[in-house]
Amino acid sequence: MKGGQIVGGGLKDIYIREKSDSHMELGDLLVAEGLNQDYTIIQVKDIEYRSQIPQQTLELSAGMKLEGYGDNLEVMEPNLRNYLVARAKSLLYVQKNDKGEYLTKSPKRPPSFFNDVQSITDEHLGFLKPEDTKNSIYLGDIRSGSTVKKDVNVHIDMIKSLTHHIFIPATTGRGKSNLVRVMLWSILDSEGAGILVLDPHNEYFGDSVRKGLRDHPRMGEKLEYYSPDSGNQDALTLSINVKKIRPHHFNGIGGFSQAQNEAMRMFYNKYGPDWIMEIAKEKDNQVLRPMGIDEKTAKVLKRKIETKLGVSAIVDVASSDEKKCVFKSNLFVGGESGLSTISDIVESLEEGKIVIIDSSKLSDFEELFVGSIIASNIFNKYKTYNSEVLKNKPVISIVIEEAPRVLGRDALESGMGNNIYGTIAREGRKFKLGLIAITQLASVIPRAILANMNTKIILGNEMSMERSAIIDSASQDLSDDNRIIASLDKGEAIVSSVFTKFAIPIYTPEFEKFVDEYLENYDGGMEVEGETELIG
Amino acid sequence: MGNPYFNDENYQTFPYHKENFHQIRKTGSDRKICSIDGGNQEIYPAPEYSIQLNRIYFNIYKDKRPFPLKSSIPQRIEFLSLTTLNRENRNTCFETKYALEDHNFIEYLPSESDLQVKAFEPDFRLGNKTLMERMASMARRFAEWTIAEHVIERELEDGDIIIKDGSLQTSHRNENKYVEKVFEKAKKKGVIFTGLSKSCRLTTNTGYSLIASIEKFARENDIPFEEWCYFPIARSKQGQEHKAVIMVVKLNRNASTSFRFEILKDQADNMSKKEIVDLISSIADYSKDITIPGYPYGLFDAHVWARVRKEDLNNYKLILDSELAKTEFFEDFNARIKAVSMHDKLDEL
Numbered sequence: 001m002k003g004g005q006i007v008g009g010g011l012k013d014i015y016i017r018e019k020s021d022s023h024m025e026l027g028d029l030l031v032a033e034g035l036n037q038d039y040t041i042i043q044v045k046d047i048e049y050r051s052q053i054p055q056q057t058l059e060l061s062a063g064m065k066l067e068g069y070g071d072n073l074e075v076m077e078p079n080l081r082n083y084l085v086a087r088a089k090s091l092l093y094v095q096k097n098d099k100g101e102y103l104t105k106s107p108k109r110p111p112s113f114f115n116d117v118q119s120i121t122d123e124h125l126g127f128l129k130p131e132d133t134k135n136s137i138y139l140g141d142i143r144s145g146s147t148v149k150k151d152v153n154v155h156i157d158m159i160k161s162l163t164h165h166i167f168i169p170a171t172t173g174r175g176k177s178n179l180v181r182v183m184l185w186s187i188l189d190s191e192g193a194g195i196l197v198l199d200p201h202n203e204y205f206g207d208s209v210r211k212g213l214r215d216h217p218r219m220g221e222k223l224e225y226y227s228p229d230s231g232n233q234d235a236l237t238l239s240i241n242v243k244k245i246r247p248h249h250f251n252g253i254g255g256f257s258q259a260q261n262e263a264m265r266m267f268y269n270k271y272g273p274d275w276i277m278e279i280a281k282e283k284d285n286q287v288l289r290p291m292g293i294d295e296k297t298a299k300v301l302k303r304k305i306e307t308k309l310g311v312s313a314i315v316d317v318a319s320s321d322e323k324k325c326v327f328k329s330n331l332f333v334g335g336e337s338g339l340s341t342i343s344d345i346v347e348s349l350e351e352g353k354i355v356i357i358d359s360s361k362l363s364d365f366e367e368l369f370v371g372s373i374i375a376s377n378i379f380n381k382y383k384t385y386n387s388e389v390l391k392n393k394p395v396i397s398i399v400i401e402e403a404p405r406v407l408g409r410d411a412l413e414s415g416m417g418n419n420i421y422g423t424i425a426r427e428g429r430k431f432k433l434g435l436i437a438i439t440q441l442a443s444v445i446p447r448a449i450l451a452n453m454n455t456k457i458i459l460g461n462e463m464s465m466e467r468s469a470i471i472d473s474a475s476q477d478l479s480d481d482n483r484i485i486a487s488l489d490k491g492e493a494i495v496s497s498v499f500t501k502f503a504i505p506i507y508t509p510e511f512e513k514f515v516d517e518y519l520e521n522y523d524g525g526m527e528v529e530g531e532t533e534l535i536g
Numbered sequence: 537m538g539n540p541y542f543n544d545e546n547y548q549t550f551p552y553h554k555e556n557f558h559q560i561r562k563t564g565s566d567r568k569i570c571s572i573d574g575g576n577q578e579i580y581p582a583p584e585y586s587i588q589l590n591r592i593y594f595n596i597y598k599d600k601r602p603f604p605l606k607s608s609i610p611q612r613i614e615f616l617s618l619t620t621l622n623r624e625n626r627n628t629c630f631e632t633k634y635a636l637e638d639h640n641f642i643e644y645l646p647s648e649s650d651l652q653v654k655a656f657e658p659d660f661r662l663g664n665k666t667l668m669e670r671m672a673s674m675a676r677r678f679a680e681w682t683i684a685e686h687v688i689e690r691e692l693e694d695g696d697i698i699i700k701d702g703s704l705q706t707s708h709r710n711e712n713k714y715v716e717k718v719f720e721k722a723k724k725k726g727v728i729f730t731g732l733s734k735s736c737r738l739t740t741n742t743g744y745s746l747i748a749s750i751e752k753f754a755r756e757n758d759i760p761f762e763e764w765c766y767f768p769i770a771r772s773k774q775g776q777e778h779k780a781v782i783m784v785v786k787l788n789r790n791a792s793t794s795f796r797f798e799i800l801k802d803q804a805d806n807m808s809k810k811e812i813v814d815l816i817s818s819i820a821d822y823s824k825d826i827t828i829p830g831y832p833y834g835l836f837d838a839h840v841w842a843r844v845r846k847e848d849l850n851n852y853k854l855i856l857d858s859e860l861a862k863t864e865f866f867e868d869f870n871a872r873i874k875a876v877s878m879h880d881k882l883d884e885l
Binding site for chain 2: 053
């Protein structure tokens with residue numbers, strides 16, 4: 001049991017002398033009990049050495065020991081005279097009435113001076129206990145410092161959090177993929193959300209060696225997996241007929257200039273679904289001039305279509321005057337194949353399924369472009385629904401890794417038009433569309449977008465600039481959490497959300513173990529055992 | 537350099553000799569060591585009275601850890617005292633009264649009647665201020681003895697040690713009465729009564745500092761011990777008011793100085809050299825703290841808790857001011873203080 005006593009400070013900085021065997025840690029949640037069934041939850045923000053012995057004496061003593069003179073010197077009563085003082089912050093004031101109901105408030109005054117503080121217990125967190133955890137996303141267990149309270153699970157309201165976007169900033173190796181896998185697993189248990197996962201590392205579905213979402217009991221009814229790799233036996237083939245591509249799918253993606261975008265629209269107006277193939281076939285000036293397209297622009301466009309989509313044209317030997325298109329990639333195809341892929345995916349999402357797109361073998365552009373096509377289709381579809389219809393539709397969220405590719409300042413302010421991801425970030429909430437944006441570089445995402453991400457699951461980050469960007473846009477005041485964020489270990493995170501009363505420290509269990517435990521307890525449609533806490 | 541010198545025929549002194557250095561050795565002693573110290577400071581100065589804040593503190597250590605008290609004796613006693621100067625006819629008398637926040641403390645304090653003393657001609661040579669300070673410190677000084685007596689009675693056993701800050705010499709009228717009592721108690725229970733002085737004004741017959749001369753003697757004679765005790769230096773003759781064997785001790789090789797150390801004469805006389813060295817070695821074992829090597833940690837701790845600082849006085853001043861302001865005496869009281877308080881006022885500017 002950790003413990004200490006308040007010895008100074010104020011509401012923002014409460015100084016606590018630590019009891020010698022307490023081993024307080026950065027981020028520890030502590031409780032200062034009041035006299036009227038009330039208590040204040042405080043969190044350790046920093047810990048420093050203090051001593052009753054003057055600094056000069058300490059330094060001299062260390063020098064004597066180091067230089068071999070101090071073998072007959074010691075510190076008498078070391079526990080009393082040398083100690084640690086934790087700097088903590090009040091997070092929440094909680095009062096419990098006689099009926100056992102909790103009243104929570106933002107703390108307006110510090111706990112009493114000289115008050116004892118102790119570790120938080122499950123009972124202290126009772127105010128978070130939800131009435132219902134159905135349709136929520138499991139994030140992990142409450143964590144105090146590095147102590148995980150396995151009996152207090154943390155969930156967020158699925159509909160609210162997905163429509164208001166989830167932002168997951170972290171550096172490599174801090175467990176973001178693990179977190180997303182755990183979140184998606186719990187979404188598979190719920191109803192009312194369709195998730196499009198662009199999976200650049202092909203790590204979510206799983207295979208015979210590694211566990212993944214495919215191990216979920218409801219996988220058959222709730223999960224779809226697409227891969228451009230035709231050899232992947234587990235996946236549906238991801239091939240998109242170029243006839244299903246529209247010029248606006250390129251908005252902000254692929255580095256097309258305004259003139260090129262304009263030209264694409266003109267081609268589409270003239271040739272309809274065949275517009276890409278017509279660009280590939282290369283038109284002469286006689287055709288281009290009436291459309292108002294410069295010959296050079298058309299040539300660049302043709303080259304770009306070839307390099308980005310793999311669509312080119314060769315002379316048709318059967319008809320020497322005509323050209324025919326060839327499709328170099330398995331992803332963008334012609335003929336009759338791939339005509340229903342996009343609509344199938346959109347339909348699955350509308351049915352509340354998780355659709356994983358294995359983009360591990362796709363280029364950066366291809367991945368974002370496929371996402372753009374699907375997202376645009378969903379956006380346009382949801383936009384047309386009236387509010388009554390929309391009410392019964394599932395919320396749809398897109399998991400996008402390396403989010404700055406589409407949400408970064410460069411991507412949004414380059415003059416190449418707003419991409420669909422940016423549009424969803426700004427307007428998606430109105431149409432039950434959201435993003436789960438994952439990134440290492442929060443600082444390159446504009447503040448306006450970050451502010452729209454109303455739930456942030458902050459994992460460890462050693463880069464000071466990135467931490468500042470996250471802290472500045474968090475839903476709670478995390479100005480004292482700089483060191484805490486830097487010191488978060490793998491799996492440890494802080495959930496800062498407009499739907500939570502304070503920034504909640506969590507630990508997300510290792511996916512494999514979590515799945516093993518889940519499957520062990522699975523009885524055909526129940527939830528994971530344990531006292532559950534819903535935030536939001 | 538000379539030899540130890542006491543300007544008093546009641547002491548038997550011993551010339552310096554190499555053989556009198558005794559090496560302090562490691563001991564596996566499990567004796568309890570009690571340290572006691574007191575402090576007092578004047579809250580309000582006036583020519584004819586002095587209000588003092590007094591504190592007495594003791595601690596007990598065993599096996600290098602604080603030893604929990606068995607009895608309800610308070611470890612720190614704090615009280616206010618008012619010492620007044622009364623002149624009637626040709627007699628000048630000092631009188632001290634207590635003001636106790638906790639009335640249970642009275643049990644541990646000397647009787648107020650013993651704090652009433654007449655001043656004689658030699659006393660006035662000290663000057664008014666020094667004389668008042670001396671008389672006003674009696675309460676604290678006597679209380680150190682009375683509390684020591686209670687501690688010996690209730691907390692210590694045969695073989696345990698009590699170290700009082702300062703010398704075992706008495707310097708006030710009526711003090712001897714308390715000293716006798718506490719020494720008797722110590723002898724009866726077998727608790728070794730000692731005193732260690734933070735400062736020592738003793739000299740040699742050539743006017744050299746006693747402490748410095750012994751340290752010099754040790755250097756010049758290549759005394760091989762890093763930690764030592766030197767005795768005998770002097771012992772008081774039988775029946776005198778200073779009942780002590782005086783020695784000098786260097787309790788840690790990193791100590792910046794050695795200290796005057798005394799053992800109750802009646803006890804020291806019945807101890808072998810080895811027993812005395814063992815006793816001092818036990819104290820040396822507690823004199824390794826990095827803050828003040830060579831000074832017993834218990835005494836350091838007692839000093840810290842017993843000292844009265846200026847900040848402590850301010851709190852009391854505030855309370856006293858507000859209480860006195862409610863009374864009819866305040867105006868008169870204020871006028872008297874002003875007579876001597878200009879020094880503090882100037883310090884504030």
